[in-house]
Amino acid sequence: MTKPPPSQSPPSQPPPSEPGAGPVIELDGATKRFRSAGGVHTAVRDLHLSVGPGEFVALVGPTGCGKSTTLSLVSGLEPASEGRVLVHGREVDGIPDGVGYMFQNDAVMPWRTVLDNVAAGPRYRGASRRDARERARGWVARVGLTGFESYYPHQLSGGMRKRAALAQTLVNEPSVMLMDEPFSALDVQTRGLMQDELLRLWSGSGAAVVFVTHDLEEALVLADRVVVMTAGPATVKSVFAVPLDRPRDAEEIRLTGEFLDVYREVWDSLRDEVQITRERGAGDAA
Template identity: 85%
Template sequence: MPQQAHSDGPVIELHGATKRFRAATGGVHTAVRDLDLTVAAGEFVAVVGPTGCGKSTTLSLVSGLEPPSDGRALVHGKPVDGIPDGVGYMFQSDAVLPWRTVLDNVATGPRYRGLSKRDARERARDWVTRVGLEGFEGYYPHQLSGGMRKRVSLAQTLVNEPSVLLMDEPFSALDVQTRGLMQDELLRLWSGSKAAVVFVTHDLEEALVLADRVVVMTAGPATIKGSFPVPLERPRDAEEIRLTPEFLEIYREVWESLREEVQITRERGTGRAA
Protein backbone atom coordinates (compact mmCIF):
# COMPACT_ATOMS: atom_id res chain seq x y z
CA MET A 1 0.00 0.00 0.00
CA PRO A 2 1.19 3.57 -0.62
CA GLN A 3 2.26 6.07 1.99
CA GLN A 4 -0.57 7.75 3.87
CA ALA A 5 -1.75 10.83 1.95
CA HIS A 6 -1.07 14.24 3.45
CA SER A 7 -3.05 17.43 2.95
CA ASP A 8 -1.39 20.31 1.13
CA GLY A 9 -1.43 22.94 3.87
CA PRO A 10 0.77 22.62 6.97
CA VAL A 11 -0.88 22.02 10.33
CA ILE A 12 2.30 22.77 12.30
CA GLU A 13 4.74 25.52 11.38
CA LEU A 14 7.95 26.74 13.01
CA HIS A 15 9.62 29.71 11.31
CA GLY A 16 13.01 30.79 12.65
CA ALA A 17 11.95 29.63 16.11
CA THR A 18 14.52 30.18 18.87
CA LYS A 19 14.17 29.48 22.57
CA ARG A 20 16.42 30.93 25.27
CA PHE A 21 16.25 30.20 29.00
CA ARG A 22 17.79 31.97 31.95
CA ALA A 23 20.59 29.71 33.20
CA ALA A 24 21.16 28.93 36.88
CA THR A 25 24.48 30.77 36.66
CA GLY A 26 22.70 33.95 35.62
CA GLY A 27 23.58 33.72 31.94
CA VAL A 28 21.37 32.78 29.03
CA HIS A 29 21.10 29.27 27.61
CA THR A 30 19.92 28.86 24.01
CA ALA A 31 18.11 25.54 23.74
CA VAL A 32 17.09 25.68 20.06
CA ARG A 33 17.77 28.20 17.34
CA ASP A 34 16.34 29.13 13.96
CA LEU A 35 14.03 26.13 13.70
CA ASP A 36 12.15 25.83 10.41
CA LEU A 37 9.71 22.92 10.33
CA THR A 38 6.31 22.20 8.80
CA VAL A 39 4.11 19.14 9.32
CA ALA A 40 1.02 18.41 7.22
CA ALA A 41 -2.22 16.78 8.29
CA GLY A 42 -1.79 13.02 8.28
CA GLU A 43 2.01 13.27 8.31
CA PHE A 44 4.11 11.45 10.92
CA VAL A 45 7.41 13.23 11.62
CA ALA A 46 9.99 11.79 14.00
CA VAL A 47 12.64 14.05 15.55
CA VAL A 48 16.02 12.59 16.52
CA GLY A 49 19.16 14.20 17.85
CA PRO A 50 21.84 13.84 20.52
CA THR A 51 20.94 13.85 24.19
CA GLY A 52 20.04 17.28 25.54
CA CYS A 53 19.92 18.99 22.15
CA GLY A 54 16.44 20.51 22.56
CA LYS A 55 14.07 17.96 21.03
CA SER A 56 11.57 18.30 23.89
CA THR A 57 11.85 22.11 23.72
CA THR A 58 10.72 21.86 20.11
CA LEU A 59 7.53 20.10 21.24
CA SER A 60 7.02 22.77 23.92
CA LEU A 61 7.03 25.49 21.25
CA VAL A 62 4.36 23.67 19.22
CA SER A 63 2.21 22.87 22.27
CA GLY A 64 2.30 26.38 23.69
CA LEU A 65 3.94 25.23 26.92
CA GLU A 66 6.82 27.58 26.03
CA PRO A 67 6.67 30.68 23.79
CA PRO A 68 9.50 31.22 21.29
CA SER A 69 12.06 33.87 22.24
CA ASP A 70 12.35 34.73 18.54
CA GLY A 71 10.57 33.51 15.43
CA ARG A 72 7.07 32.08 15.14
CA ALA A 73 5.16 28.93 16.01
CA LEU A 74 1.80 28.31 14.33
CA VAL A 75 -0.82 25.56 14.54
CA HIS A 76 -3.58 25.51 11.93
CA GLY A 77 -2.20 28.80 10.63
CA LYS A 78 -2.66 30.65 13.92
CA PRO A 79 0.16 31.87 16.17
CA VAL A 80 0.52 29.64 19.22
CA ASP A 81 -0.67 31.56 22.27
CA GLY A 82 -1.30 29.06 25.03
CA ILE A 83 -2.20 25.47 24.31
CA PRO A 84 -3.92 25.30 20.89
CA ASP A 85 -7.21 23.50 20.38
CA GLY A 86 -6.86 19.98 19.06
CA VAL A 87 -3.40 19.25 20.49
CA GLY A 88 -2.76 15.95 22.27
CA TYR A 89 0.49 15.49 24.20
CA MET A 90 1.86 12.13 25.34
CA PHE A 91 4.80 12.41 27.72
CA GLN A 92 7.57 9.99 28.60
CA SER A 93 6.07 9.43 32.06
CA ASP A 94 2.54 8.13 32.48
CA ALA A 95 -0.15 10.75 33.02
CA VAL A 96 -2.59 8.30 34.58
CA LEU A 97 -4.22 9.25 37.87
CA PRO A 98 -3.57 6.47 40.44
CA TRP A 99 -6.91 6.94 42.26
CA ARG A 100 -9.00 6.51 39.10
CA THR A 101 -9.85 3.36 37.20
CA VAL A 102 -8.78 2.77 33.62
CA LEU A 103 -12.20 3.85 32.36
CA ASP A 104 -12.32 7.02 34.44
CA ASN A 105 -8.76 7.95 33.50
CA VAL A 106 -9.68 7.79 29.82
CA ALA A 107 -12.95 9.65 30.44
CA THR A 108 -11.21 12.58 32.17
CA GLY A 109 -10.44 14.48 28.96
CA PRO A 110 -13.95 14.29 27.49
CA ARG A 111 -15.42 15.30 30.87
CA TYR A 112 -13.08 18.29 31.00
CA ARG A 113 -14.27 19.27 27.52
CA GLY A 114 -17.89 19.35 28.64
CA LEU A 115 -19.33 15.91 27.88
CA SER A 116 -21.75 14.43 30.38
CA LYS A 117 -20.43 11.68 32.62
CA ARG A 118 -22.42 9.11 30.69
CA ASP A 119 -21.24 10.26 27.25
CA ALA A 120 -17.64 10.62 28.43
CA ARG A 121 -17.61 7.11 29.84
CA GLU A 122 -19.19 5.74 26.66
CA ARG A 123 -16.50 7.35 24.51
CA ALA A 124 -13.82 6.20 26.95
CA ARG A 125 -15.12 2.62 26.85
CA ASP A 126 -14.80 2.62 23.06
CA TRP A 127 -11.17 3.75 23.27
CA VAL A 128 -10.32 1.32 26.05
CA THR A 129 -11.46 -1.42 23.68
CA ARG A 130 -9.51 0.07 20.77
CA VAL A 131 -6.23 -0.03 22.71
CA GLY A 132 -6.80 -3.65 23.72
CA LEU A 133 -7.82 -3.19 27.36
CA GLU A 134 -11.38 -4.49 27.20
CA GLY A 135 -12.11 -6.21 30.49
CA PHE A 136 -9.72 -3.96 32.43
CA GLU A 137 -12.02 -0.93 32.67
CA GLY A 138 -12.34 -1.24 36.45
CA TYR A 139 -8.65 -1.79 37.18
CA TYR A 140 -6.44 0.82 38.85
CA PRO A 141 -3.02 1.83 37.45
CA HIS A 142 -1.08 -0.06 40.14
CA GLN A 143 -2.76 -3.27 38.96
CA LEU A 144 -1.46 -2.86 35.39
CA SER A 145 1.85 -3.65 33.70
CA GLY A 146 3.97 -0.88 32.21
CA GLY A 147 2.73 -1.70 28.72
CA MET A 148 -0.88 -1.63 29.85
CA ARG A 149 -0.40 1.77 31.48
CA LYS A 150 1.02 3.04 28.19
CA ARG A 151 -2.11 1.80 26.46
CA VAL A 152 -4.16 3.80 28.97
CA SER A 153 -2.03 6.88 28.22
CA LEU A 154 -2.52 6.36 24.50
CA ALA A 155 -6.28 6.07 24.94
CA GLN A 156 -6.27 9.20 27.15
CA THR A 157 -4.57 11.12 24.35
CA LEU A 158 -6.54 9.78 21.38
CA VAL A 159 -10.00 9.83 22.98
CA ASN A 160 -10.09 13.58 22.34
CA GLU A 161 -9.41 12.97 18.61
CA PRO A 162 -6.52 15.45 18.37
CA SER A 163 -5.56 16.98 15.04
CA VAL A 164 -2.00 17.43 16.37
CA LEU A 165 -0.32 14.63 18.31
CA LEU A 166 2.91 15.44 20.16
CA MET A 167 4.81 12.49 21.65
CA ASP A 168 7.93 12.88 23.80
CA GLU A 169 9.69 9.50 23.98
CA PRO A 170 6.49 7.80 25.15
CA PHE A 171 7.81 4.23 24.85
CA SER A 172 11.41 4.68 26.04
CA ALA A 173 10.85 3.08 29.47
CA LEU A 174 9.38 -0.12 28.01
CA ASP A 175 11.23 -3.35 27.31
CA VAL A 176 12.09 -4.08 23.68
CA GLN A 177 9.23 -6.51 23.05
CA THR A 178 6.57 -4.28 24.62
CA ARG A 179 7.93 -1.26 22.77
CA GLY A 180 7.49 -3.06 19.46
CA LEU A 181 3.90 -3.92 20.35
CA MET A 182 3.16 -0.30 21.28
CA GLN A 183 4.71 0.95 18.03
CA ASP A 184 2.37 -1.32 16.08
CA GLU A 185 -0.55 -0.19 18.24
CA LEU A 186 0.23 3.48 17.64
CA LEU A 187 0.46 2.99 13.87
CA ARG A 188 -2.84 1.10 13.83
CA LEU A 189 -4.71 3.73 15.84
CA TRP A 190 -3.17 6.72 14.02
CA SER A 191 -3.71 5.33 10.51
CA GLY A 192 -6.44 7.25 8.76
CA SER A 193 -6.86 9.76 11.60
CA LYS A 194 -5.36 12.66 9.60
CA ALA A 195 -3.55 13.76 12.78
CA ALA A 196 -0.21 15.52 12.30
CA VAL A 197 2.33 13.76 14.55
CA VAL A 198 5.66 14.97 15.93
CA PHE A 199 7.35 12.09 17.73
CA VAL A 200 10.59 12.72 19.68
CA THR A 201 12.84 9.72 20.25
CA HIS A 202 16.47 8.79 20.93
CA ASP A 203 15.94 5.54 19.03
CA LEU A 204 16.64 5.88 15.31
CA GLU A 205 15.11 2.47 14.58
CA GLU A 206 11.89 3.55 16.29
CA ALA A 207 11.86 6.78 14.28
CA LEU A 208 12.19 4.94 10.97
CA VAL A 209 9.62 2.28 11.85
CA LEU A 210 6.99 4.92 12.63
CA ALA A 211 7.60 8.02 10.55
CA ASP A 212 6.99 9.35 7.07
CA ARG A 213 9.93 11.69 7.61
CA VAL A 214 12.82 11.84 10.09
CA VAL A 215 14.24 15.20 11.14
CA VAL A 216 17.81 15.24 12.50
CA MET A 217 18.74 17.97 14.96
CA THR A 218 22.26 19.23 15.59
CA ALA A 219 24.13 19.22 18.88
CA GLY A 220 22.88 22.03 21.13
CA PRO A 221 21.95 24.76 20.68
CA ALA A 222 19.97 22.70 18.22
CA THR A 223 18.76 23.57 14.80
CA ILE A 224 17.52 21.26 12.06
CA LYS A 225 20.37 19.61 10.20
CA GLY A 226 18.43 17.50 7.74
CA SER A 227 15.05 16.05 6.83
CA PHE A 228 14.88 12.51 5.43
CA PRO A 229 11.78 11.01 3.79
CA VAL A 230 11.19 7.39 4.83
CA PRO A 231 10.29 5.45 1.64
CA LEU A 232 8.75 2.45 3.40
CA GLU A 233 5.25 1.34 2.44
CA ARG A 234 2.37 1.29 4.89
CA PRO A 235 0.95 -0.52 6.72
CA ARG A 236 4.13 -1.51 8.55
CA ASP A 237 4.92 -4.30 10.97
CA ALA A 238 7.29 -2.82 13.57
CA GLU A 239 9.41 -5.97 13.84
CA GLU A 240 9.44 -7.21 10.26
CA ILE A 241 10.12 -3.84 8.63
CA ARG A 242 13.50 -3.69 10.42
CA LEU A 243 14.72 -6.72 8.47
CA THR A 244 14.13 -5.33 4.98
CA PRO A 245 16.94 -4.00 2.75
CA GLU A 246 15.01 -0.74 2.32
CA PHE A 247 15.01 -0.17 6.08
CA LEU A 248 18.75 -0.81 6.38
CA GLU A 249 19.46 1.56 3.50
CA ILE A 250 17.55 4.51 4.99
CA TYR A 251 18.95 3.68 8.44
CA ARG A 252 22.53 4.02 7.17
CA GLU A 253 21.71 7.32 5.45
CA VAL A 254 20.14 8.95 8.50
CA TRP A 255 22.67 7.51 10.95
CA GLU A 256 25.51 9.04 8.93
CA SER A 257 24.01 12.47 9.59
CA LEU A 258 23.07 11.80 13.22
CA ARG A 259 26.38 10.17 14.17
CA GLU A 260 28.31 13.40 13.65
CA GLU A 261 26.08 15.27 16.10
CA VAL A 262 26.24 12.47 18.67
CA GLN A 263 30.04 12.56 18.46
CA ILE A 264 30.11 16.33 18.97
CA THR A 265 27.95 16.00 22.08
CA ARG A 266 30.10 13.15 23.40
CA GLU A 267 33.29 15.15 22.93
CA ARG A 268 31.80 18.16 24.68
CA GLY A 269 30.89 15.93 27.60
CA THR A 270 34.43 14.62 27.96
CA GLY A 271 36.00 18.06 27.57
CA ARG A 272 37.70 17.39 24.23
CA ALA A 273 35.70 19.96 22.33
CA ALA A 274 34.44 23.46 23.02
Protein backbone atom coordinates in the same frame (compact mmCIF):
# COMPACT_ATOMS: atom_id res chain seq x y z
CA MET B 1 21.40 -3.63 -3.50
CA THR B 2 22.07 -0.17 -4.92
CA LYS B 3 21.77 2.54 -2.33
CA PRO B 4 19.03 5.04 -3.26
CA PRO B 5 20.01 8.68 -3.79
CA PRO B 6 19.85 10.87 -0.68
CA SER B 7 16.30 11.89 0.16
CA GLN B 8 17.14 14.73 2.48
CA SER B 9 15.85 18.22 1.82
CA PRO B 10 17.35 21.55 2.89
CA PRO B 11 16.21 22.37 6.43
CA SER B 12 15.26 25.88 5.39
CA GLN B 13 12.80 24.54 2.79
CA PRO B 14 10.64 21.83 4.41
CA PRO B 15 8.77 19.54 2.02
CA PRO B 16 5.26 20.80 1.25
CA SER B 17 2.10 19.32 2.71
CA GLU B 18 -0.47 17.45 0.68
CA PRO B 19 -1.58 19.30 -2.46
CA GLY B 20 -4.10 21.98 -1.59
CA ALA B 21 -3.61 21.58 2.17
CA GLY B 22 -1.57 23.95 4.29
CA PRO B 23 0.73 22.68 7.03
CA VAL B 24 -0.81 21.89 10.40
CA ILE B 25 2.40 22.80 12.25
CA GLU B 26 4.93 25.45 11.24
CA LEU B 27 8.12 26.53 12.98
CA ASP B 28 9.51 29.60 11.25
CA GLY B 29 12.88 30.61 12.65
CA ALA B 30 11.81 29.53 16.15
CA THR B 31 14.37 30.08 18.92
CA LYS B 32 14.00 29.41 22.65
CA ARG B 33 16.22 30.83 25.38
CA PHE B 34 16.03 30.15 29.11
CA ARG B 35 17.52 32.23 31.90
CA SER B 36 19.78 30.25 34.22
CA ALA B 37 22.20 30.90 37.06
CA GLY B 38 25.01 31.04 34.51
CA GLY B 39 23.26 33.52 32.23
CA VAL B 40 21.09 32.70 29.22
CA HIS B 41 20.86 29.20 27.76
CA THR B 42 19.73 28.76 24.16
CA ALA B 43 17.89 25.44 23.87
CA VAL B 44 16.88 25.60 20.19
CA ARG B 45 17.72 28.13 17.50
CA ASP B 46 16.30 29.13 14.13
CA LEU B 47 14.07 26.08 13.71
CA HIS B 48 12.38 25.75 10.32
CA LEU B 49 9.98 22.84 9.99
CA SER B 50 6.46 22.13 8.77
CA VAL B 51 4.21 19.11 9.30
CA GLY B 52 1.26 18.42 7.05
CA PRO B 53 -2.13 16.92 7.93
CA GLY B 54 -1.92 13.17 8.50
CA GLU B 55 1.90 13.26 8.45
CA PHE B 56 4.07 11.42 10.97
CA VAL B 57 7.38 13.21 11.67
CA ALA B 58 10.04 11.90 14.06
CA LEU B 59 12.68 14.11 15.69
CA VAL B 60 16.04 12.51 16.47
CA GLY B 61 19.18 14.06 17.87
CA PRO B 62 21.75 13.68 20.64
CA THR B 63 20.73 13.74 24.28
CA GLY B 64 19.84 17.19 25.60
CA CYS B 65 19.85 18.89 22.21
CA GLY B 66 16.37 20.44 22.52
CA LYS B 67 13.94 17.92 21.01
CA SER B 68 11.52 18.15 23.94
CA THR B 69 11.77 21.94 23.91
CA THR B 70 10.57 21.83 20.30
CA LEU B 71 7.44 19.98 21.42
CA SER B 72 6.94 22.54 24.19
CA LEU B 73 6.95 25.34 21.62
CA VAL B 74 4.34 23.59 19.45
CA SER B 75 2.15 22.75 22.44
CA GLY B 76 2.24 26.30 23.80
CA LEU B 77 3.76 25.17 27.09
CA GLU B 78 6.71 27.47 26.30
CA PRO B 79 6.64 30.65 24.18
CA ALA B 80 9.24 31.17 21.48
CA SER B 81 11.90 33.79 22.26
CA GLU B 82 12.22 34.61 18.56
CA GLY B 83 10.55 33.48 15.36
CA ARG B 84 7.06 32.06 14.97
CA VAL B 85 5.26 28.84 15.82
CA LEU B 86 1.90 28.22 14.16
CA VAL B 87 -0.68 25.46 14.56
CA HIS B 88 -3.50 25.37 12.01
CA GLY B 89 -2.23 28.67 10.66
CA ARG B 90 -2.58 30.51 13.98
CA GLU B 91 0.37 31.77 15.95
CA VAL B 92 0.71 29.82 19.20
CA ASP B 93 0.12 32.01 22.26
CA GLY B 94 -1.25 29.30 24.57
CA ILE B 95 -2.23 25.65 24.30
CA PRO B 96 -3.84 25.28 20.85
CA ASP B 97 -7.14 23.50 20.36
CA GLY B 98 -6.88 19.95 19.08
CA VAL B 99 -3.43 19.16 20.51
CA GLY B 100 -2.82 15.89 22.35
CA TYR B 101 0.42 15.39 24.28
CA MET B 102 1.79 12.01 25.37
CA PHE B 103 4.73 12.36 27.76
CA GLN B 104 7.58 10.01 28.56
CA ASN B 105 6.06 9.47 32.01
CA ASP B 106 2.45 8.36 32.11
CA ALA B 107 -0.05 11.13 32.76
CA VAL B 108 -2.62 8.67 34.12
CA MET B 109 -4.04 9.66 37.50
CA PRO B 110 -3.33 6.97 40.11
CA TRP B 111 -6.60 7.50 42.02
CA ARG B 112 -8.75 6.89 38.93
CA THR B 113 -9.61 3.65 37.17
CA VAL B 114 -8.61 3.00 33.58
CA LEU B 115 -12.09 3.94 32.38
CA ASP B 116 -12.23 7.16 34.40
CA ASN B 117 -8.71 8.15 33.31
CA VAL B 118 -9.70 7.84 29.67
CA ALA B 119 -13.03 9.61 30.28
CA ALA B 120 -11.34 12.58 32.00
CA GLY B 121 -10.53 14.42 28.76
CA PRO B 122 -14.08 14.41 27.37
CA ARG B 123 -15.41 15.41 30.80
CA TYR B 124 -13.06 18.41 30.94
CA ARG B 125 -14.35 19.37 27.49
CA GLY B 126 -17.95 19.43 28.65
CA ALA B 127 -19.25 15.94 27.84
CA SER B 128 -21.74 14.42 30.25
CA ARG B 129 -20.48 11.66 32.53
CA ARG B 130 -22.46 9.10 30.58
CA ASP B 131 -21.22 10.22 27.16
CA ALA B 132 -17.63 10.55 28.36
CA ARG B 133 -17.64 7.04 29.78
CA GLU B 134 -19.18 5.62 26.61
CA ARG B 135 -16.48 7.22 24.49
CA ALA B 136 -13.84 6.05 26.93
CA ARG B 137 -15.17 2.50 26.88
CA GLY B 138 -14.83 2.41 23.10
CA TRP B 139 -11.22 3.57 23.24
CA VAL B 140 -10.36 1.19 26.06
CA ALA B 141 -11.54 -1.60 23.77
CA ARG B 142 -9.58 -0.25 20.81
CA VAL B 143 -6.31 -0.32 22.75
CA GLY B 144 -6.96 -3.88 23.95
CA LEU B 145 -7.85 -3.21 27.59
CA THR B 146 -11.37 -4.63 27.64
CA GLY B 147 -11.88 -6.26 31.02
CA PHE B 148 -9.51 -3.84 32.76
CA GLU B 149 -11.84 -0.84 32.89
CA SER B 150 -12.08 -0.93 36.70
CA TYR B 151 -8.35 -1.47 37.32
CA TYR B 152 -6.16 1.25 38.80
CA PRO B 153 -2.82 2.21 37.22
CA HIS B 154 -0.76 0.44 39.89
CA GLN B 155 -2.49 -2.82 38.96
CA LEU B 156 -1.34 -2.63 35.33
CA SER B 157 1.87 -3.67 33.61
CA GLY B 158 4.02 -1.02 31.96
CA GLY B 159 2.65 -1.86 28.52
CA MET B 160 -0.93 -1.73 29.76
CA ARG B 161 -0.34 1.68 31.34
CA LYS B 162 0.97 2.94 27.99
CA ARG B 163 -2.15 1.58 26.28
CA ALA B 164 -4.27 3.46 28.79
CA ALA B 165 -2.23 6.64 28.21
CA LEU B 166 -2.63 6.23 24.45
CA ALA B 167 -6.39 5.87 24.81
CA GLN B 168 -6.37 8.90 27.11
CA THR B 169 -4.74 10.93 24.31
CA LEU B 170 -6.75 9.61 21.37
CA VAL B 171 -10.20 9.76 22.98
CA ASN B 172 -10.15 13.52 22.38
CA GLU B 173 -9.57 12.94 18.64
CA PRO B 174 -6.63 15.36 18.42
CA SER B 175 -5.64 16.85 15.08
CA VAL B 176 -2.07 17.18 16.40
CA MET B 177 -0.31 14.51 18.48
CA LEU B 178 2.92 15.39 20.28
CA MET B 179 4.74 12.38 21.68
CA ASP B 180 7.87 12.71 23.82
CA GLU B 181 9.64 9.32 23.98
CA PRO B 182 6.42 7.63 25.12
CA PHE B 183 7.76 4.06 24.82
CA SER B 184 11.35 4.53 26.01
CA ALA B 185 10.80 2.86 29.42
CA LEU B 186 9.34 -0.33 27.92
CA ASP B 187 11.21 -3.55 27.19
CA VAL B 188 12.05 -4.25 23.54
CA GLN B 189 9.19 -6.67 22.89
CA THR B 190 6.54 -4.45 24.49
CA ARG B 191 7.90 -1.41 22.68
CA GLY B 192 7.46 -3.17 19.34
CA LEU B 193 3.88 -4.04 20.21
CA MET B 194 3.14 -0.45 21.19
CA GLN B 195 4.68 0.85 17.95
CA ASP B 196 2.33 -1.40 15.98
CA GLU B 197 -0.57 -0.30 18.17
CA LEU B 198 0.20 3.38 17.61
CA LEU B 199 0.42 2.92 13.83
CA ARG B 200 -2.87 1.02 13.78
CA LEU B 201 -4.75 3.64 15.80
CA TRP B 202 -3.19 6.65 14.03
CA SER B 203 -3.76 5.29 10.52
CA GLY B 204 -6.63 7.09 8.84
CA SER B 205 -7.09 9.54 11.72
CA GLY B 206 -5.70 12.50 9.75
CA ALA B 207 -3.72 13.61 12.81
CA ALA B 208 -0.32 15.23 12.36
CA VAL B 209 2.22 13.57 14.67
CA VAL B 210 5.55 14.86 15.99
CA PHE B 211 7.35 12.03 17.78
CA VAL B 212 10.56 12.55 19.77
CA THR B 213 12.83 9.54 20.21
CA HIS B 214 16.48 8.63 20.85
CA ASP B 215 15.92 5.35 18.99
CA LEU B 216 16.65 5.75 15.27
CA GLU B 217 15.07 2.38 14.49
CA GLU B 218 11.86 3.48 16.19
CA ALA B 219 11.86 6.73 14.21
CA LEU B 220 12.19 4.89 10.90
CA VAL B 221 9.56 2.27 11.77
CA LEU B 222 6.97 4.94 12.56
CA ALA B 223 7.63 8.07 10.54
CA ASP B 224 7.04 9.49 7.07
CA ARG B 225 9.96 11.84 7.62
CA VAL B 226 12.85 11.85 10.10
CA VAL B 227 14.30 15.19 11.19
CA VAL B 228 17.91 15.13 12.42
CA MET B 229 18.67 17.88 14.91
CA THR B 230 22.11 19.21 15.70
CA ALA B 231 23.92 19.08 19.01
CA GLY B 232 22.51 21.77 21.29
CA PRO B 233 21.46 24.43 20.80
CA ALA B 234 19.41 22.42 18.34
CA THR B 235 18.50 23.43 14.84
CA VAL B 236 17.34 21.29 11.94
CA LYS B 237 20.36 19.69 10.28
CA SER B 238 18.62 17.51 7.70
CA VAL B 239 15.25 16.00 6.83
CA PHE B 240 14.91 12.50 5.38
CA ALA B 241 11.90 10.96 3.69
CA VAL B 242 11.26 7.36 4.79
CA PRO B 243 10.44 5.45 1.57
CA LEU B 244 8.78 2.47 3.26
CA ASP B 245 5.28 1.39 2.32
CA ARG B 246 2.38 1.43 4.75
CA PRO B 247 0.92 -0.39 6.56
CA ARG B 248 4.09 -1.40 8.40
CA ASP B 249 4.87 -4.22 10.79
CA ALA B 250 7.26 -2.86 13.40
CA GLU B 251 9.31 -6.07 13.64
CA GLU B 252 9.22 -7.27 10.03
CA ILE B 253 10.14 -3.97 8.43
CA ARG B 254 13.44 -3.82 10.33
CA LEU B 255 14.65 -6.84 8.35
CA THR B 256 14.18 -5.33 4.88
CA GLY B 257 16.98 -3.99 2.72
CA GLU B 258 15.11 -0.71 2.23
CA PHE B 259 15.04 -0.17 5.98
CA LEU B 260 18.78 -0.79 6.33
CA ASP B 261 19.54 1.59 3.45
CA VAL B 262 17.65 4.50 4.94
CA TYR B 263 19.00 3.67 8.42
CA ARG B 264 22.59 4.03 7.17
CA GLU B 265 21.74 7.28 5.39
CA VAL B 266 20.17 8.91 8.44
CA TRP B 267 22.81 7.58 10.82
CA ASP B 268 25.54 9.16 8.66
CA SER B 269 23.96 12.53 9.46
CA LEU B 270 23.13 11.82 13.11
CA ARG B 271 26.45 10.24 14.07
CA ASP B 272 28.42 13.50 13.86
CA GLU B 273 26.01 15.28 16.22
CA VAL B 274 26.17 12.43 18.74
CA GLN B 275 29.97 12.59 18.64
CA ILE B 276 29.96 16.35 19.23
CA THR B 277 27.77 15.87 22.31
CA ARG B 278 30.06 13.11 23.63
CA GLU B 279 33.15 15.28 23.19
CA ARG B 280 31.46 18.18 25.00
CA GLY B 281 30.59 15.86 27.87
CA ALA B 282 34.15 14.56 28.09
CA GLY B 283 35.45 18.15 28.09
CA ASP B 284 33.09 19.16 30.89
CA ALA B 285 34.15 16.15 32.97
CA ALA B 286 37.88 16.82 32.50
